[in-house]
Amino acid sequence: MIGNRDDQTMRRPSREHSSVTVRPNFRGLMTSFGSKVNAECPPSSTELHAMRLRILRLLPYVFRHWTVYLPLFCLMVVEAFTGIFFAWFLRNSTEAAIRHETATLGWILAAGVVFVALTGSVNYLTTFLGAKAISLVKRDLKKDLFHHILRLPTESYTNYHSGDLVSRLTHDVGSISGAVGESLLNLIRLVLISSFSLVYIFTINRVMAALCLLLGPVAIVTGSIFSKLMRKNTSSLYQYLGKVNSFLSEAFAGHLIVRAFTLESVFAKRFFDDSDYVSSLELKSAQYMGTLRAGSSAVGAAALLFSVGLGTIYVSKGAITVGSLMAFVSLVSQVVQPIRGVSGQLGSFQRSLAASERLWNIFEQPVELDRLHEYRGMKRLQEGVVIRGVTFSYDGVVSVLNNVTIHAPVGQKIAIVGQSGAGKSTLFKLLLGLYKPVSGQVWIDSRSIDQMAVDELRSHIAYVPQETILFGGTIRENLLLGRPDASEVEMITAATDANAHDFIMALPKSYDTEIGELGVRLSGGQRQRLTIARAMLRNAPILLLDEATSAMDAETELFVKEALERLVHGRTTLVIAHRLSTARDADTIIVLKQGQVVEQGKHDELLAQGGEYSRLYRLQFQDGTSLATR
Numbered sequence: 001m002i003g004n005r006d007d008q009t010m011r012r013p014s015r016e017h018s019s020v021t022v023r024p025n026f027r028g029l030m031t032s033f034g035s036k037v038n039a040e041c042p043p044s045s046t047e048l049h050a051m052r053l054r055i056l057r058l059l060p061y062v063f064r065h066w067t068v069y070l071p072l073f074c075l076m077v078v079e080a081f082t083g084i085f086f087a088w089f090l091r092n093s094t095e096a097a098i099r100h101e102t103a104t105l106g107w108i109l110a111a112g113v114v115f116v117a118l119t120g121s122v123n124y125l126t127t128f129l130g131a132k133a134i135s136l137v138k139r140d141l142k143k144d145l146f147h148h149i150l151r152l153p154t155e156s157y158t159n160y161h162s163g164d165l166v167s168r169l170t171h172d173v174g175s176i177s178g179a180v181g182e183s184l185l186n187l188i189r190l191v192l193i194s195s196f197s198l199v200y201i202f203t204i205n206r207v208m209a210a211l212c213l214l215l216g217p218v219a220i221v222t223g224s225i226f227s228k229l230m231r232k233n234t235s236s237l238y239q240y241l242g243k244v245n246s247f248l249s250e251a252f253a254g255h256l257i258v259r260a261f262t263l264e265s266v267f268a269k270r271f272f273d274d275s276d277y278v279s280s281l282e283l284k285s286a287q288y289m290g291t292l293r294a295g296s297s298a299v300g301a302a303a304l305l306f307s308v309g310l311g312t313i314y315v316s317k318g319a320i321t322v323g324s325l326m327a328f329v330s331l332v333s334q335v336v337q338p339i340r341g342v343s344g345q346l347g348s349f350q351r352s353l354a355a356s357e358r359l360w361n362i363f364e365q366p367v368e369l370d371r372l373h374e375y376r377g378m379k380r381l382q383e384g385v386v387i388r389g390v391t392f393s394y395d396g397v398v399s400v401l402n403n404v405t406i407h408a409p410v411g412q413k414i415a416i417v418g419q420s421g422a423g424k425s426t427l428f429k430l431l432l433g434l435y436k437p438v439s440g441q442v443w444i445d446s447r448s449i450d451q452m453a454v455d456e457l458r459s460h461i462a463y464v465p466q467e468t469i470l471f472g473g474t475i476r477e478n479l480l481l482g483r484p485d486a487s488e489v490e491m492i493t494a495a496t497d498a499n500a501h502d503f504i505m506a507l508p509k510s511y512d513t514e515i516g517e518l519g520v521r522l523s524g525g526q527r528q529r530l531t532i533a534r535a536m537l538r539n540a541p542i543l544l545l546d547e548a549t550s551a552m553d554a555e556t557e558l559f560v561k562e563a564l565e566r567l568v569h570g571r572t573t574l575v576i577a578h579r580l581s582t583a584r585d586a587d588t589i590i591v592l593k594q595g596q597v598v599e600q601g602k603h604d605e606l607l608a609q610g611g612e613y614s615r616l617y618r619l620q621f622q623d624g625t626s627l628a629t630r
């Protein structure tokens with residue numbers, strides 16, 4: 001599994017997989033999957049600073065929807081007032097009842113009815129607007145994140161695992177709702193209720209109010225300690241869930257290998273261990289939450305007892321009325337409850353921020369472009385492609401390509417051959433503009449590709465990869481990916497030229513047949529012909545063809561060969577020829593060895609030279625006469 005920046009904070013606990021009997025081949029796989037996360041280290045001041053920054057980064061998303069947040073805030077002010085109204089109602093109705101003031105009691109009760117109706121409406125609106133605010137912010141975050149991921153340079157994109165990216169886009173974005181919704185709103189609500197109640201209890205009796213307030217700091221301190229512990233724990237949990245998702249996506253995508261190599265028990269064991277670990281993190285969170293709630297309930301109960309005890313003394317001395325005591329007792333819980341509630345909400349707010357950390361981690365990666373690439377229409381080629389003195393390294397240390405120069409004049413076919421790892425596919429990646437050379441340049445029609453927009457460059461190129469990559473959906477949708485504006489006739493012509501039309505028509509819904517995830521419902525040869533048809537439809541002047549190595553039956557092989565010949569015709573083609581029979585009719589054969597061009601020329605010339613090409617040819621000839629001579 002590919003690591004990412006999060007791995008830096010991971011450690012491998014000693015208990016991990018100690019009891020697992022793993023076959024040697026899979027030990028590396030299992031231990032890398034099994035690295036757990038550090039849930040225990042204490043928060044540092046730099047972390048708190050980072051936390052503040054993360055809140056600041058979320059704020060624009062909140063401000064963007066101020067038309068929802070502003071009415072919500074106003075409604076919360078009204079909601080806070082209704083709490084005070086209840087105390088006022090209790091105080092005045094009790095006193096009116098004690099004094100037998102029936103008329104006063106009547107209008108107080110009428111005010112109570114209005115209050116109940118108002119509370120209902122306010123509750124409905126705050127719930128609806130709260131959910132709307134969360135949904136809008138999550139929607140924007142998801143869009144921005146996906147937009148950002150699509151613009152990441154290949155170099156940084158390949159540092160993430162696809163399953164982990166899915167986890168960030170779904171689970172982590174979903175978890176953000178606390179920071180922009182429930183917890184944020186509850187924090188504001190509790191502060192408002194607490195402040196209003198505080199003012200009111202001070203108007204009832206200052207000394208009693210001040211004494212009850214002494215319990216506040218106790219609640220705040222215990223609450224914030226547990227909140228921090230919970231945040232660390234949740235951060236670890238989210239990080240680990242990303243890894244579990246990566247594992248799952250690989251397990252499902254590679255299910256054929258899992259079955260063929262009888263890896264079911266190994267994978268099950270791995271997933272069971274993961275699930276246990278996730279569960280242990282969740283239990284730890286539950287423990288923290290339980291302790292926090294128990295502590296804050298104790299503080300709330302103590303405040304209630306204290307105020308009732310103190311209040312009865314004040315009532316007996318005639319310092320306050322019974323109605324005022326009732327109002328005071330009901331409001332003390334409004335003051336202390338929010339204080340303890342703030343701690344809980346802060347914990348949940350911080351858990352949300354923990355999820356946001358994994359989103360900012362991606363947003364921090366610089367993007368290639370400020371807009372998404374788009375198909376720019378068909379291009380023409382006048383002169384051809386020139387790769388001049390290109391040197392390239394993935395890691396900045398080992399050169400994968402070394403001063404490579406290749407000339408592909410317009411309409412010619414250039415075959416690139418060489419041992420595995422010689423740098424053939426890397427050359428294609430540079431031509432597609434996925435990576436930039438360390439030195440040297442690639443030119444198309446006397447224009448350096450550095451001066452071209454990436455989508456302009458790619459609109460010149462049709463790429464047929466070695467693995468047939470199709471997407472879930474219909475055949476039509478897959479073919480039109482090559483050129484979205486192609487007509488029905490053009491699509492059918494491309495499919496016919498690729499020897500695919502006949503088998504497509506034999507399918508139940510012909511071009512509208514669903515081909516399943518990655519084209520799983522088609523045969524290997526059918527998938528290949530579809531990728532050729534897709535490239536044909538694109539009708540780009542430059543063809544980058546990475547020849548498939550998988551063997552097919554003679555008839556399918558012939559179909560694919562014919563399709564490729566039609567595809568190559570009239571285009572400037574660079575083909576990675578794994579079978580030297582493909583290279584035989586090339587205008588020029590380039591022989592790469594350890595990233596360097598060691599020979600170039602025509603088939604017969606290179607054979608006569610008796611160098612690397614003739615060595616490779618002999619090897620293949622000995623290994624399989626049929627392939628080399630076909």
Ligand SMILES: Nc1ncnc2c1ncn2[C@@H]1O[C@H](COP(=O)(O)OP(=O)(O)OP(=O)(O)O)[C@@H](O)[C@H]1O
Binds near residue numbers: 418423427
């Ligand atoms: N994304 C990558 N990051 C780091 N190194 C890479 C990456 N891709 C390829 N390499 C390394 O670059 C070298 C050249 O790889 P490349 O895929 O270009 O070889 P190739 O000639 O196409 O091989 P094959 O015929 O087996 O496909 C290899 O040593 C490979 O390990």
